[in-house]
Amino acid sequence: MTTDPVDRLLATARGEPVDDPFRVTGVMMQYYFVCKRELWFESRDLEIDRENATVVRGTRVDETAYSDKRENLHLGMISLDLLDDGRVVEVKPSSALTEPAEMQLSYYLWYLDRVADIHREGVLAHPRERRRESVELTDERIDKVESAICGIHSIVTQPSPPPAEEKPFCDSCAYHDFCWC
Template identity: 50%
Template sequence: MVQYYHVCKRELWFMANGIDIDRETPNIQRGTHVDQTSYGDTRRSFLIGNRVQLDILESGEVMEVKVSSALEKPARMQLLFYLWYLRKVHDLEKDGILAYPTERKRESVRLDETTTAEIEDTIRGILAVVSLDSPPELKTKPYCGSCLYQDFCWM
């Protein structure tokens, strides 16, 4: 939900209200393939509860793998949420790595006072969006044309 919140609040609302996208589309399949085939020898996936799934590198860092850096802030916020969750819920201090294997790009991510406040604001924002009776107002974004929810927005 963190990533959806920073990409499109309407998309977040649709997903949170059980209106899910077709997971078999080429873009979704490409992302799944990159995630499943990158860094497989140095990372392991963990499911915490039934909602939080994260990857841990052998070094102990939390890793988030994305196909492209086009939506870098949402990906960084998702990783920061994992770091915040581990700190707040499990009292574990971890650093993170945001990786774009197709671009051969990696970035270190750390949770600090500023990013902690951003994550906590995001969580409050998510709760506000998902509690709405109808989706938030439509705001056109550069990537609307490739969004799998566009049929719901542009009807």
């Protein structure tokens, strides 16, 4: 049995027998690029502060943007916001954290490609900003996704969270009190 996190994730996703299944969600991929401590908390199912203004705003955008097309497709480990003309669309309330959102969408495209042999283009949508950007699964993105999967594995298998690091968006984080109180 393989110990490579990417191979374990693929085997888990395909329903193959795995001694130690390994799962990565889109949120985990996003958190990996935002804050590794936040990723560790998420991996332990520690509930976020649902009353946090940032969470409330994101939930509102989730519930209202593209409501006529919204599908929330659950495919194994991933949950797609919607498909629009065959493209995978990831909806975000803001473009403030572009790289994490792009990598979440890149992971969805990688997952569809590697697990289901479905090749799609992606669109990152920021409806409040009336902005959309295309995201393609290039060789460079594939490498970055697979490297992140290994990094996620390293973090979530640790017995304790990584140390808190002060970042510009800590005050708006739903896990703020776990780090700074």
